[in-house]
Amino acid sequence: MTISSSSAGHFRWQRVRSLLISPSAIVLAVLIGSALLAPVLTPYDPITPFPGSRLQSPSAAHWFGTDPLGMDVFTRVLYATRIDLSVAVASVVLGILVGAPLGALAGYTRGWMDGVLMRLTEIMQAFPQILFAMTVFAAVGSSVQNLVLVLGFFNVPVYLRMVRSSALPLRESEFVLAARCSGHSTLSLVIKHILPNTLVPIFSQFSLSIAYAIQMIAGLSFIGLGVQVPEAEWGSMINLGAGYVIFGKWWPAFFPGMAAFVASYALNGFGRRLKGFWVA
C-alpha cells in the first residue's frame, strides 16, 4: 500500500514537473512575470504621451520603438499584458461561476430546467458575439467592467454545457444515490457531490477560454470598443499603430500583435497539455 502510493506520488510529481517546464508554461510565466515587474523593467510611463518622440524606430533606449503619441511601445506591451490577462481571467472565472453550477443543476435534475437552460445557451451561442458586444457597448458604453461582463456572458454557455455533460453520467452513479439516501437535498447534492466531480474538464478548458478571451478583448479594442486609448491594451495599440504601417513604421502595431499572438498560442498549448495531464 505504502509502496504503491509513494510511487504514485513520485509519478505524479514527474508529470507536474513536465507540465511546468513545458515551453508554453515557460512562455506564460515570462509573460506574467514581466507584466508584474513592468515598473522595474522599464523607466517609461505607459500612458503619458511625449509628442517630441513620436514614431521612433526600435533602439537601445526604446526596444520596441515609440508609437504615434511618443509612448514607449515596449513599456505599453508589458502594461497591456496586465489588462489583457486580468480581464480575460476575470471574464472566464465569471463564466465558470455562473455556468458550472447551473450546468450541474441542469444535468442532475434534467426536466424543465434543463430544457430551458439548453435552449437559452443555444440562443446565446448562435448569436454573433462581436455584434452582441457592439450592441451592448453602444447601449451602456464601453468600459473594462462592461468588457468583463460581456465576455463572461459569452463564457457561461460554454461551461454550462460542459459541466452538464459531465453531470449526466454522474446522475446515474451509485454514490449520488447513496448521498441522496443520506439526506442530501437536490441543491446540496449538486454542490457537494456533482459539481466537484466535474472540475477536471473545467480546468482544461480554462486555459483555452482565456486565450479566446484575449483575442476577443484585443479584437473589440481594435475596433474601438472595450479598452480605450491611452490605456495600454494590445488591440487598441494595434489600432493606434495600424495606420502607420504603410509608411514603413511597422513597430507600433507589430509588437502588441506579436504579444497577443504569443500569449494565445502559449495558452492554447498549455490548455492542450493540461487536458493530457488530467486524462492520462
Next chain:
Amino acid sequence: MDSQPILAVENLTVELEAKSGTLPVVRNATLSVRPGKWLGLVGESGCGKSILALSILRLLPPAATVRAGRIFYQGRDLLQASVEEMDVLRGGSLSVVFQNALTALNPLFTAGEQVSDVYRQHHKATAKDALLRAIEIFASLGLSDPERTARMYPHQLSGGMAQRVMLAMALICSPRLLIADDPTSTLDATIQAQVLDVLVDQVRKREMSMLLISRDIRLVSAVCPEIAVMRAGEIVEAGSTRKILGSPAHSYTKQLLEDAELTLQEPSSTA
C-alpha cells in the same frame, strides 16, 4: 404503539415504463416490519427487491412509478410525504446500505469527510466534532485504525473497509430502520461473514429494525427471524423463518432452498 409496524408496505405495485408499454416490476407487494424486528426479503436478481427498497425511499429511477399501494413509515404515508420531509428522513431515522460500497462512495472525499457529512446533514455540529463521531463509529465497526481510515479516499479502501464505511454512513445518525440491500454480496466469503457479523451486532445493540434484502436465502434465514420470498415482483410467501425452512408452501421457495442445499431430507430423484 409497539404492535404497530415501523414499516408497512401495503399492496404496492410499481411499474416500469418501457418502449413496448408498461411492465409491472413489483406486484401487489405487502410486507411489514415491527419495531426492533428484522425481516429478510429474498429473491433472485431482477425480481424487484431493490425497486421495492427504492420505492420505500422514494428514490425510484425516472422510468419507474408507483401505480398503487401505500407505504407507511412510523405511521406516516411516505408516498404522500413532501420532498423536504423525505430529505430529513433519509439518512436520519431511515437509512440504507447498498451492495457495492466502493462505487457508493464519492471518489473525491475521504471516508471521514463523507461519514461526518451525513451527520452534519442532520445535526448542527462543527466539522471537527462530526469527524470525531465518524471515527468513533469506525472504531465500533471494527476498523482497526479508525483515524487512518478517516483520512483515506475510497480508492485506498479495501472492499470490506468500504462496506464498513458505508455502514458507518448509515448508522451515524442512529436510524430506527435500516434497509440493507444485499450489503455483502460483492465481498468474498470470509469478509462477507465479518461484515455481516458487524452489521448484525450493531443493529442489535441499537435495537433497530431492519429490512435485509438478499439473493442468498441461507444468509437471510441465518439472520432474520422472519422472511418474505419474492419472485417476479410478487411476494409469494412470507412468515417465520423456522416455518418456511421447515415446510415451504410455495414451489419457488422449495426450489430456492434446494439450490441452497438446506433441505437435505428430500434428495431430488432426477439428477
